[in-house]
Amino acid sequence: MARPKLAEFTSANHPVRRIRRIKELLIEAVLFAAAASSVFVTLGIVYILVSESLPFFAHVSFTEFLTEREWTPLFAEPKYGILPLLCGTFLTTVIALLLAIPLGTIIATYLSEYANARAREILKPILELLAAVPTVVYGYFALLFVTPLLQKIMPNLPGFNVLAAGLVIGVMIIPYVSSLTEDAMRAVPGYLREASYAVGASRMQTAFRVVIPAAFSGISSAYILGISRALGETMVVAIAAGMQPNLTLNPTEPAATITAFIVQVSLGDLPHGSVGYQSIYVAGLTLLILTLTFNVIGFALRKRFREVY
Amino acid sequence: MGERVVFDRKELSRRQLKDYIFAIMSLLALGFGLITLLLLIIDLASTGLGRIDYAFMTNFPSRMPEKAGILSAWVGSLCVMFTTALAAIPLGIAAGVYLEEYAPKNWITAIIELNIVNLAGIPSITFGLMALSIFVYKFGFGQSILTAGLTLGLLVLPIIIVTTREALRTIPSTIREAAFAMGASRWQVIQHHLLPYSTGGILTGVIISLSRAIGETAPLITIGALTFIAFLPTSPFTEEFPFVTIQWIKDPFTVLPIQMFNWVSRPQEEFHVNAAAAGVILLTLTLLLNGAAIYIRASFRRKIKW
Amino acid sequence: MVKAEVKNLNFSYGEKQVLKNVSMPIYDNKITALIGPSGCGKTTLLRCFNRMHDLYKGAKYDGQILLHPDEVNILARDIDPMEVRMRIGMVFQKPNPFPKSIYENVVYGLKVRGIKRRSFLQERCEQSLQAAGLWGEVKDRLNSGAQMLSGGQQQRLCIARALAVEPELLLLDEPTSALDPISTSHIEDLIVDLKKTVTIVIVTHNLHQAARVSDRTAFMYLGDLIEFDETSKMFTTPSDKRTENYITGRFG
Structure with missing residues (x-):
């Protein structure tokens, strides 16, 4: 039985082992990126909704938005009450x-x-x-x-x-x-x-x-x-x-x-x-x-x- | 000694009766749900089943209800599903594996986990709003199959992540220890053992997520997909080398649920019949996918016993 | 000849110290038994040898386990636990074959090391199954699932799986506790047989088993190593009162 053959792979500085260690780290990084990407989906949704809404509040006051009793943004005389x-x-x-x-x-x-x-x-x-x-x-x-x-x-x-x-x-x-x-x-x-x-x-x-x-x-x-x-x-x-x-x-x-x-x-x-x-x-x-x-x-x-x- | 508690047979039978009544009530509740489902299926089938024929499957939508068909809709659904699967499956499985097998217990992990729970509760229509701004305008993908596939892919991502994690969690730690004790690296343990043994669970999640995506309408309407589409996407096969193309991914599209929505919102009864027919097909697809998921889950559970 | 040496080993899980200043030698080609009542730390000590605790959070080693002949401290931070596990095999309390074929189970450790040559794998598979006394029973169905085997056969398969990579040290964690008496005696015979080729450390709850199979015995109590001696001596004339009480069945 070829004992040295096996022992070879267990040496810490063997190139095969070093490549394997780098591969392991790379894989972990990729998997982490996948998991973290879900956070960016949420951030993306929040960011987009806020940033696309801001121009709206430039010409509609917050009070009107909350207290106006009609919502007709597409009419000739628009009303913006939510x-x-x-x-x-x-x-x-x-x-x-x-x-x-x-x-x-x-x-x-x-x-x-x-x-x-x-x-x-x-x-x-x-x-x-x-x-x-x-x-x-x-x-x-x-x-x-x-x-x-x-x-x-x-x-x-x-x-x-x-x-x-x-x-x-x-x-x-x-x-x-x-x-x-x-x-x-x-x-x-x-x-x-x-x-x-x-x-x-x-x-x-x-x-x-x-x-x-x-x-x-x-x-x-x-x-x-x-x-x-x-x-x-x-x-x-x-x-x-x-x-x-x-x-x-x-x-x-x-x-x-x-x-x-x-x-x-x-x-x-x-x-x-x-x-x-x-x-x-x-x-x-x-x-x-x-x-x-x-x-x-x-x-x-x-x-x-x-x-x- | 104070007053003795007496064994009261009347009181006992009163409780037994209450118990009995509750059981009947719950069966009624259960029956209500199931009968509603049955009524829905019968109503849809009795109106729409007769409308389904070869011409209906191979005609484009039309202003005349009797000539209208769902060719562009089902081809579109197929293309969008394919893109969704391509986007969501690798990302979802990778994220699930990371969270279950690698993630250290720290605030970053806590945020990711909380976020996934949250994401599952966010209304689907807001995904459409995000996609309209980012994919359609900022990235310039337009109202294309690619935009739709990515949108739905992100929407079903939490389903795949959660089912992947559940599937990995059912594998006992003794199997992980056995593999580690043999000198396997973390990735080897995942690749050789955890992923193969959790295939059933992961597959179930993938199918459930596709069944969700195939019926999803609101986010696609938001990205502006409700248009009159009387043509098919570019064929994936070409005459010249390399004989395949992904040009179709940039094409405009319609899908089954949008076609059905279009028909059901028209006042004419003939279009309602078309809507029912499209609904029968949509419902059949959904039920088939869910049935497959149930079957796969059960058969894998029987195959590997820990 | 000493194969491995535990030196001033303290081990804690979170806040709880489980092993307290344990020192003992492991002799080459001998069987060392770890005994003691539940919670004494014997399994914890065994799992230090192949860094199994590294899989879970909150494990803290302090001290050394030196592996001879190269005198490497396998608990050192810069030693990858994977390397340790490549040199030291382990068999667990409950048989835990992979839900794969018998063949795939046995050659798994070799495949993990990147060995692909089929003839070598097959040869090693046969040798290991033979060494584990299972070859005769399974040689015609190497490709059928390992989960079809009985509990005792599964445990011998796990032993074959560990032997296939020629470990320098074999750790056995109560290997017969989940088995019936007949399978148990099978495995005990096997263990005694194996010490010709491999050094063995066995944790057992069963005092008779320790007496039957081991050459040296370590008695542990509440995280302390109370007594370490030749098995025959320990079971006849223990030097510590607690050891005597334990092996005469006064507690535990």
Whole structure:
């Protein structure tokens, strides 16, 4: 057996070893660059939204932006009040969450605490298909199925309305809420459950009094993700809610969200640097600030209630 | 001694009943989701399935609904998906490997990780706004397949990073130790062991990300892709040496979801039928991709048991 | 003849000191057993020999392990842990074959060193499997998956994998703790057989095993090396009260 042959490679100054060490360092550098690039995506988004919005505020005051009750940047006499768009965004999001959070939480509780492994393995991927359906298909569904269905109950409901859009978004985000909630609940160690069962608690009591409180931080991230998705959802509202900015809290009226407005402007001809061009960046920046605010809240909640088992 | 807690059978059966009612409620909730999905599929198929024929697949869009087809849309979707995959897969896997296998525990890593969580929650339309400013105008890529592919690539990057990390995490540390103990370098451990053993998980992530990208509409509308496209991108094959070209990457395009959006926003019912037909195809593709992902995940889990 | 020498070794993980001033020799072509109750630091000491702790954050070495004949301190900062691991092999508590073929498992260490010649790899594969007493059982299915083997066979495969690169020192970390009694006795016979060609350090929880296979034994307790002596002497006339209490089963 050729012992020196092997020993040769183990010598620290052998050229093969030195090349290998340089190669290792190079690979690590490349991989680090890939990981770091994701930060530049975020920085890029923030930088672009801010820098393209700044010219807008050169001729629109911040007070007008926040207090004006109309948003008509493309009219001959433009008005620049973000309130109607914010209102539409909040309205659709609230409707969606009113549907998705209770349903998502109940489903997660069932899958985590009641269903057996087999049922869970089948039901979870099927449920997740709800989040896989393209949003434009959901838009079609909201406009041409849900709205006509709702019109049977509410004959005065207009063809474009916030209610149908919000409900469909709600269905769409159920899996976001339920999957992450279930993950968080299943991460709660079995001994906590056993302790609860051992004093005679029922499944429901164990789920609601022991498991859910213990999984609180994970569940809060599930809700935050659901909120982010609902806030940023575009196609469903653009198709089914009409694209008319409308300062109302009545879900049976048509309204525009921030995202729908961006779509509406993008559909037209959009000269670089025009007011229309600037206004979609202002709208986008507002949306980004909204979602980031919720993400920061979620981060704070996770930090504060981090589970230590 | 104080008062004794008495065993109360009535109280017990009350709790049993509550438990039972909750189980039924949750099944109803689950059923609501699944039935909605089913209704959506039935509604779409009953309207659109009959419209799908050879002509529909091979015609360009048209002002006349009965003559309109999705040729440029599905070819465009294919080209955009290809570009997206090319941009996102290497970058996403590399980033995932770095974060799971190399990253030291310091503030830089913490920022990168926090950023990826955040990125997944940023509305897709803001990616489109960034792309409009950077790719379309600053880099001069125009409203091209390249712009669309890069935009969607960045959008799905977090999905690939997260699934790559999850896949690597399921490999037990004993395997890493075994390889290191044999004198393997870090990259050798990754190349020989970690990547091959996590192929299933990574592949699942890649497919899920493509299924997300294929249905994505909003960011592409933002970069100005909603135009009337009645031609195909340049063919990748040429008569002259080297017989292939990537000229197509600079061409304008349309994709399936944009075509569907275009049709669904028209008032005429005939166009709605076209929209449903495009939707059937889009939905089929998405469900097939997701089905493949579920299958691959399950079969790899069966193949390698730790 | 001394193969390796531990000199004033202190080791800590984060704030916690796990090894306290350990010094001992490892004799050439002998089997050295490390024994002691859980948490005594015996596995930690073993994992210092091939710098396994370097894979995790917070490991701090202080002191030396000299590897003879070249008297290199394998704990030195400027020594790449990869080099150490190329000279010192290890077999783990739980069999951990790679989910690859039997052949790929055995020749892995050679491939890592850049050796590609097929005839050499095949020859070395057979030699190593033979040395590990597994050749007869697997020679017809070298290309089938290692995970098809039984636990005991898997552990012998791991031994073959370590032997294939001719380590100067072989570390065994409770190699039979996950195995049934028959596989255990198989492996014990193998270990005794192997000391003709390789120096072995074995961590074991099983006192009888230490008595059966080893030439020298080190008894450790709470990070201290209490006693180091010839195995026969240690098990009959221990000089320290704690050693006596441990081997007579009063604690541990």
